[in-house]
Amino acid sequence: MAESDVFVPKPSLPPPSGSVGVAGWMRANLFAGPFNTALTLVALWLLVSGLVPLFDWAVLRGHFSGGDAQACRSGGACWLFVGERFRFFIYGFYPAGQVWRVNIVLAVTAAAIGALAWPRTPGKRFLVPAAIVGVPALTLALMHGGVFGLPVVATDQWSGLTLTLVLSVVGIVMALPFGIVLALGRRSKMMAVRTLCILFIEVWRGVPLISVLFMASVMLPLFLPEGVQFSKVLRAMIGIVMFESAYMAEVVRGGLQAIPRGQFEAAAALGLGYWRTMGLVVLPQALKLVIPGIVNTFIALFKDTTLVLIIGLFDVLATVHATIVDPAWPAIAIEGYLFAALVFWVFCFGMSRYSQALERKLHTGHKRN
């Protein structure tokens, strides 16, 4: 066969130059039609008129170093107070000589969270209960002191970012189990248990957290027997845990409702009792379904801890606020709140991204049944 008999297709033409590359992308996504072009121009104008002065104020004219407030007299953002007051924001009024105790607690907590968050940590079955029991116990022992010959640091002195983290970690660790129990109770066949759980959940979900905290701070002392006193931090913690566990219960209930009946029946046919049905068959599937909801509740809890400043506790927002009203540092309100916002944003955004990744990983096709 001769060479010329073989059909050789002509190479295909390149796409029109206006539809590929940067120009094509811009035409498709920014300038498709007159309305779209107008939108782009308006958005660009908004961006430029907002970002340019902000950049000028925060970076070009910003003050990043220097001795004291005098260095900030020339206008522009005054960032150096963040460095000056950094220890105060983190540790608050915790005695300076004892700060190493806080550091150990923070390091251990971070390590535990990291180990639990990383998918391939060995021995998670034992790590989870160990962390849930161990971390709060270690926190209490080290931060409060009174054991191993450590001097006692009263909870009034727990403040700054440390207090925020303690409140939220304890809240998260406690709210999840309480929430699971409440959700199981709400779906129980026993009338009395179900009614009590519904009452508890609906009452706490119906009122604002601030009123729960007020209640914990002014009413709780009245409930206790003579001579028993809870510290302010403990009272706030009780309020937060009760409030958030009601929200957690509703999230978990959503997961329980999504489990098909066949799973319960199959477990019963295998001869499993109630607790083993729930623990081995239903809850592992249900919790997996509602991971986004659980993490959203964690994020809400983390943001809600700022409310404790209203009942007089000194969390990270309160330390920033105190610095702002400090006459030694004039006109740093915007910078101070931006710094506090950045701290919260980093934690919350990190949690939400982690939950999205986890959701994608656990998405094993069970969801659309």
Place this chain on the structure above:
Amino acid sequence: MQPTRTIKPWNDPKIRALVFQAAVIAAVLWLAVTLFRNTLLNMEHRNIQTGFGFLGQTAGFGILFSLIPYDESYSYGRTFFVGLLNTVLVSGLGIVTATLLGFLAGISRLSRNWLVARLAEVYVEIFRNVPLLLQIFFWYFAVLQTLPAPRRSLNFHDLVFLSKRGLYVPAPVFGPGMEWVGLALLAALIAVWRLSRWETRRREATGQIFPFWRVAAALAIGAPGLVFLLAGAPMTWSVPALRGFNFAGGGVLLPELVALWFALTVYTGTFIAEIVRSGIQAVSHGQTEAAAALGLKRGQIIRLVVLPQALRVIIPPLTSQYLNLAKNSSLATAIGYPDLVNVFMGTTLNQTGQAVEVVAMTMSVYLTISLVISLAMNGYNKRVALKER
């Protein structure tokens, strides 16, 4: 011989359930009784009165801002209503603006314009992840408190002025005859409601489409407008003007109210944006394509096919966001806006010391609101739920 199967009583699920429930009830009762006795004992030791008699006593403290007549000589019971109305005011304002902002941002996130979609995404991701209290502080202490004094306030066309003292806006002054305009508006709204029911029935029976929105808008605007003109335009505007060190005339929105309103709008708007986005995305693409294949126009596709299905997904979480906004408005107390928590649970509680009664009253207000709304929501859900065979 017939094998008899007897279950040991401690293995009978019915008996076990009964015993367990009895134990739970007993434990809860014991807890309640103990707490009650402790409380009575503690209150006796601290000389705290009980009962609701304090509501009739003179309050003796002033309130920054009130929608109903109030001064120091009114009773504690009156402070409750002043606070309640202020809570309702800021929640209502916040719900309207947060809905507008949220729908705008949620639809923008789905825009085919890349820049607009990214801007909306940045807005949502930033403001959703920063605590509301921090945002309230920011707008109040960092923005509004650093504004100039009234004499050098920011001037918008000599109509609206923004200064440290608050936002001064023109206020309408109603003359005699305005009540007829209000009545006309009410009548027009009732007519629109009847019209919508008639329109739905006719469309379902015959398939004919009636230009409902145009007629409804003409009715709702035209009828009161006509009465307004017939009555001789009985309304003038009172514009704020600088007199000495402060403004006279017009209406004023306190800086506390402005900061709280703004923060609630921006914060809740992010959550509403996410709800709207997921609601619209939940409508499958096949629906839009099928509607286009039937020859519906773009506006009709959105109004008749996408929106009714998206709203079914959007409305329940939207309501719970409204509830959250109403509950979050209690953060007013941090910047001193006189809402229910600030006035009643703050000042009144401090002055009377009757923690149990005051906390119970305040909580029951919020509880009532949320129970009523969730009942209404359940009813709505039942009505719009997919009717499947």
